[in-house]
Each structure stands twice: as structure tokens, then as C-alpha cells.
């Protein structure tokens with residue numbers, strides 16, 4: 163919910179760095195111009211000026227979520243650091259209102275020699291949280307970070323994932339009006355990222371968010387507005403979809419310009435998914451399935467062709483482990499005890515390709531009798547965006563199961579595995595009682611199964627649908 167209240171105002175902001183070709187030039191620059199001025203020489207300069215950011219102006223209102231996009235080196239971190247007050251502008255002005263908590267790239271914030279615990283208190287002080295208040299929140303900070311005894315170790319011994327866990331947890335506990343997140347969520351395991359994304363989606367309801375990411379899908383999904391920076395200048399500020407589309411079009415044009423326009427029809431055999439991308443662009447005919455095949459037997463014919471060229475889809479599943487799942491909640495009349503993904507013939511699937519039939523099964527132990535349990539699932543991407551999901555309600559509305567206490571119930575969903583872009587994914591599973599509209603969650607497990615698409619032939623979109631057939635022909639007019 164954005165309001166008219168101004169939270170960040172950036173006016174003609176600029177940051178200049180002096181670049182020295184060699185260290186001795188820095189010394190010369192300190193001494194010689196002063197001497198030169200004494201003899202009337204005002205032109206002695208031993209460095210080049212480089213503007214990391216220049217002439218950037220925009221404002222953010224309370225409740226907005228604004229994405230900052232741009233290629234490497236376009237000035238995103240420079241901008242955020244000036245907004246957070248950790249970097250001084252060369253020109254222009256930043257005004258901020260309320261408390262800003264920042265999760266900037268690794269390296270910002272903590273004292274590496276101090277333990278995690280000491281850094282919690284240090285950060286709390288920096289955010290102006292009284293120590294007594296921080297003590298009250300400490301257990302919750304520790305629980306969110308979930309780094310166990312490492313909280314007693316100096317943060318210099320932390321992995322980058324642990325570092326982000328603690329930094330995010332602190333940022334989430336300082337009653338910030340504005341959260342600034344800079345690529346930090348690309349570090350760490352998917353379950354923690356999912357937890358952060360759940361937090362951010364809740365935070366969006368009351369707070370202001372600045373979100374920097376190379377992942378334009380994530381920006382589109384999360385942000386109302388986006389600001390596009392290029393070589394330190396603001397190219398566009400507007401509705402996220404418009405900005406992202408223009409940005410991607412410019413990226414595409416720049417990529418084409420750099421690789422040249424010529425596409426050889428006689429391509430070498432591809433050896434990776436990346437190579438398959440160039441195969442995608444080829445006008446070569448693709449083998450399609452026989453049209454009279456039973457729909458269940460039909461795979462996307464292009465997959466065989468792409469596999470033949472060495473390009474593959476590989477999705478690797480990690481088994482259900484109750485100790486490794488994300489958080490869970492529910493009224494408790496039933497407990498989900500097992501979740502499996504299997505191939506169409508029932509064998510447990512650890513690697514799937516996309517396009518084939520699979521079975522997702524969810525087993526629950528019933529603790530108290532439930533009239534018509536509803537089982538459901540969601541497949542989510544790394545940022546918690548729900549890609550697809552389903553439940554048993556409609557199929558069983560006229561013949562509800564009535565399991566008694568102690569029964570074990572299994573729901574099985576058979577579907578064709580979509581083709582997914584490379585990335586990490588997870589599946590939430592849930593069991594509810596009631597109806598589709600009015601129900602009580604008895605047990606919901608976030609991230610019960612996780613999986614990784616390590617190779618993919620897919621380039622665009624969130625989910626690829628296996629094509630049953632594609633026909634291209636010239637028609638009479």
C-alpha cells in the first residue's frame with residue numbers, strides 16, 4: 163500500500179571517483195598541484211575522473227516496492243550505499259525519512275573480528291535499538307538466522323550463506339520503515355531464501371522496499387516500480403513491466419550487436435544448454451511426435467532433437483527429510499509424514515527431464531477424524547513465486563474420504579513435468595479440512611521437497627509447457 167508520504171528523495175545525485183593509473187600518481191596528485199598553483203599552474207592533474215553515478219533523481223513513497231535494475235557496474239550499489247548513508251555523494255542530495263535497514267552485498271555491516279552475537283548488538287546500536295529491547299529480540303533473531311552455535315564464533319569464520327542469514331535476520335528485527343536488499347538473496351540455500359521472501363512479502367504490506375537484482379523476473383514479480391540505471395545514468399523510472407521490457411530489449415540489442423548478426427545454418431553440435439539456445443534460433447525442422455499417438459505417450463518432440471544435439475533438461479530432486487524442510491504450521495488434526503516425486507512407473511525420481519509424466523504423492527497420518535481432507539501443493543521458484551499447484555478438492559467433493567484417527571492417507575497427483583529454466587525450486591504441501599473457500603489448514607509444510615534444474619533448454623518464461631505438436635506451413639491466400 164503506497165501512500166503520499168515521501169520516504170526517499172534522491173535529487174541530482176552523483177558520485178565521482180578519481181582513477182589513478184598507478185599508485186605514484188596519487189602521491190603526485192596530493193603534492194604537485196599545490197606546488198603548481200604557487201607558480202600559476204592550475205592544470206596539473208594525475209588522475210582521470212570517473213562518474214559511477216550522475217544526475218540521478220527519483221523519489222519513493224511509503225509502501226512502494228521499487229526495483230533497481232541495470233547491468234554490472236551500472237551504479238546500483240553506489241546508489242544504494244548513498245541512500246543508506248554509507249557513501250558520501252559528490253554532488254546532489256539524498257533525503258530519507260524513517261529507519262532504513264540495509265542488506266547490502268557481503269562485506270557491509272559486520273565487524274569480522276566480533277562474534278555473531280556481538281555483531282547483533284553492534285548492529286542494533288547502529289539502528290538505534292536500545293540494548294534492553296535487543297535482548298528481548300535476541301532469541302527470535304537467532305531462530306530466524308538458524309546458524310546454531312556459530313552465533314558465538316567471529317563472523318570472519320562464517321560462510322557467505324551464514325553471513326547473509328544473520329544480516330537478514332537482524333534487518334528483519336529492527337522495525338525498519340524501509341528495507342534495502344542488494345543481491346544478498348542470491349547467496350544461501352533455497353529454504354532460507356524462501357523464508358526471506360515470505361518475510362519480504364509480509365513486509366511489503368507495511369513497509370517500503372528497495373530491491374536490487376539482476377533477476378528481472380524477481381523484480382517484475384516483487385516490485386511496483388523499477389528504476390533502470392546504465393553507466394551511472396538513470397535511463398527509465400516507471401511501472402516495472404514497462405521498464406523491464408525496455409531493459410531486456412536493450413540488453414538483447416546490445417548482445418546481438420556484440421556477437422554480430424550472422425547465424426550459421428550448419429551449426430556445430432551443441433554440448434550444453436547454452437549451446438541449445440543457439441539451436442533454438444535455428445530454422446531447422448524439428449522431429450515431432452506421430453499425431454495418432456496417445457496423449458500420454460506424447461513427449462515434446464523437440465526434446466529428443468535437442469538431446470541429440472547434446473542439450474538437455476535436468477531437474478534433480480532432493481528427498482523429503484522432515485529435519486530439512488522449511489517452517490510448518492497447522493491446527494494439527496493430521497500430520498504430513500512423507501512427500502515423494504516418482505516417475506510414471508512409480509520409481510522414485512531423482513532426475514527428471516521435463517515433459518514426462520510424474521507422480522507427486524503426499525502421505526499424512528490422521529490424528530483426529532477429518533471429514534473430506536483436502537491435500538494440495540504449490541511449486542515455487544527460488545523467490546517464492548508460485549508457478550503452479552493443485553489440490554484434491556474438486557475430484558473428491560462428492561465422495562469425501564472420512565479417515566479416522568490413526569489412519570494414513572495418501573494423495574497422488576499425476577502430471578506432466580513442465581520444463582523449467584535453470585534454477586532452484588521447492589514444493590509446499592498442505593492438508594486442510596473444510597471446503598475450497600472456507601478451510602482450516604491442518605498441516606502446511608513450506609519447502610517440503612526441493613529441486614534444482616541444473617540444465618535447461620528453456621530460455622523464456624517461468625514454466626515451459628511441453629508442446630504436443632508444432633506445425634509450420636505456407637497457406638494459400
Ligand SMILES: Nc1ncnc2c1ncn2[C@@H]1O[C@H](COP(=O)(O)OP(=O)(O)OP(=O)(O)O)[C@@H](O)[C@H]1O
Pocket residue numbers: 179212213214232233234235236237238239240241
Ligand atoms: N571505490 C571505487 N573506486 C573507483 N570506481 C568504483 C568504486 N566503487 C565503484 N566503482 C565503479 O563504479 C561503477 C558502478 O559500480 P557499482 O558497484 O555501483 O555498480 P553495480 O551496478 O552495483 O554493479 P554490480 O551489478 O556488478 O554489483 C563501476 O564501474 C565500478 O567499477
